Amino acid sequence: MKEQTKATETGWRGSLEGWLDAAYESLTESGVDTVRVMPLAKKLGLSRTSFYWFFKDREELLAALIERWRLKNTGNLIEQTECYAESIAEAMLNVFDCWLNPQLFDSQFEFAMRSWALQSAEVSEHIRVADIARREALIRMFVRFGYEFDGADVRARTIYLTQIGYISTNTREDVAERMRRIPEYVKIFTGQEPRARELNRFYFRHGYVMDEAPSLEVPTATAG
Known part of the structure; x- marks a missing residue:
């Protein structure tokens, strides 16, 4: 059930697509080395811990x-x-x-x-x-x-x-x-x-x- 919730959760956690969009922007603008949790959290105005509601780690984000x-x-x-x-x-x-x-x-x-x-x-x-x-x-x-x-x-x-x-x-x-x-x-x-x-x-x-x-x-x- 948690997997269904992860894809739709918004608010203080953001959303899976929001994190992925931010990662995409960083990748296309500055390269893969800038696709990291803290800079993305700052870009989105979210806490670092909210990232882990959607992705296990950075590697899972990169795979996405x-x-x-x-x-x-x-x-x-x-x-x-x-x-x-x-x-x-x-x-x-x-x-x-x-x-x-x-x-x-x-x-x-x-x-x-x-x-x-x-x-x-x-x-x-x-x-x-x-x-x-x-x-x-x-x-x-x-x-x-x-x-x-x-x-x-x-x-x-x-x-x-x-x-x-x-x-x-x-x-x-x-x-x-x-x-x-x-x-x-x-x-x-x-x-x-x-x-x-x-x-x-x-x-x-x-x-x-x-x-x-x-x-x-x-x-x-x-x-x-």
Whole structure:
């Protein structure tokens, strides 16, 4: 019964999600070494002892962070490869949704995890497993549209390693410029040009209208 209570308790103890959100913020802003109980308690305005209502120790909190990353970034990317699409070009646009929508794929989280992996063999193994699962999902997407395995494998690696390169260098790009490049990325990655209706659906999802030139910059995206 206590496990059910832990997930919903608020007030002087805070909440499990509140502690996890604070840990996420510390990880993405300053690295894993700052994810510690006392600084988090201070950030939340809570007592140190309230942390232990939700987590046995710091290691359990770190494990919860890893699981949040796995479910969000790997889980959503795999789901996007499996979404309905008229063609491989539109399937590629579905994957590009990840790079443009932080609710689907959190590039800051990804960068922080890969930085953490440089000092943790355990996290490095989590990254390795995620990389394989994501590439395999991309391969299955291409195979679904009739590509031979070897060609699907090379295309999947090219797409994935390009995106990881963008994330690892913490690239920031202008939205309008990125959107203008979308059709060429699709053609290069798939060998097919996206149809107008496929591009229109994609642009609509992201609130973009061709010919507009917003100055907003957003982080790390392959498609641009």
